[in-house]
Amino acid sequence: MLRKISFSIAAVLLLAGCCGAVKVAPSTTPTPATKFVIPSDCTKTGLNEALSKIVSGSKYIATQWQPSPGSELADFLNNGGIACSYGIQSAEIGVTAKWVDDSNGLFEKRAVLWQKEGYSKVDLAGVDEDEAYFYIKPQSPSNEFHLWALNVKYHGAWLQLNCTAFAQSLEAGLPIVKAMIAA
Numbered sequence: 671m672l673r674k675i676s677f678s679i680a681a682v683l684l685l686a687g688c689c690g691a692v693k694v695a696p697s698t699t700p701t702p703a704t705k706f707v708i709p710s711d712c713t714k715t716g717l718n719e720a721l722s723k724i725v726s727g728s729k730y731i732a733t734q735w736q737p738s739p740g741s742e743l744a745d746f747l748n749n750g751g752i753a754c755s756y757g758i759q760s761a762e763i764g765v766t767a768k769w770v771d772d773s774n775g776l777f778e779k780r781a782v783l784w785q786k787e788g789y790s791k792v793d794l795a796g797v798d799e800d801e802a803y804f805y806i807k808p809q810s811p812s813n814e815f816h817l818w819a820l821n822v823k824y825h826g827a828w829l830q831l832n833c834t835a836f837a838q839s840l841e842a843g844l845p846i847v848k849a850m851i852a853a
Contacts, residue, residue, distance in 0.1 A: 706827040708769045709853045712754035717767055720849035721756050725763055725836055731755040742780065742830065746770045757834065765843075767850050768830040777801070777821065777828040784821060792820075792840060797847060799824050804840050818843065824851060 737743035757764015
């Protein structure tokens with residue numbers, strides 16, 4: 671029996687050596703996107719450096735968050751995410767950026783509400799996002815605050831960016847979004 675197995679192995683090896691190189695067709699299956707890693711430290715995200723190019727004198731603003739139950743902030747902080755603010759606090763100019771893993775479908779649950787609230791589904795120039803929703807409402811005599819909000823689903827993560835008065839269009843916030851992704 672052992673002799674038969676040895677002979678069979680020898681025959682296979684001999685035949686394999688005679689066949690030459692075999693061409694393998696390239697796979698048509700797309701390579702899965704790399705899962706986004708959520709930053710763990712607001713001081714090491716690179717966002718303040720990106721914002722400083724737009725808002726001179728920007729600094730990280732340490733904040734003791736106290737989210738209301740059921741709020742978007744609670745979604746971030748109660749699911750292992752972080753929220754970070756940067757800017758000039760005394761002038762109320764800056765950004766708040768949030769990151770969280772979206773394996774629980776947090777983004778999808780909120781997307782329905784965003785659309786009802788007037789957010790527009792957008793495509794971000796130069797960003798390979800899965801989905802994004804944007805809302806802007808400039809300050810006016812009847813609107814005391816400038817509202818600028820962007821929610822992005824990116825490689826398994828939900829990223830949210832809120833900007834103050836410096837961002838007057840979607841494009842104005844894109845350098846910060848790209849810095850969030852690079853974080």
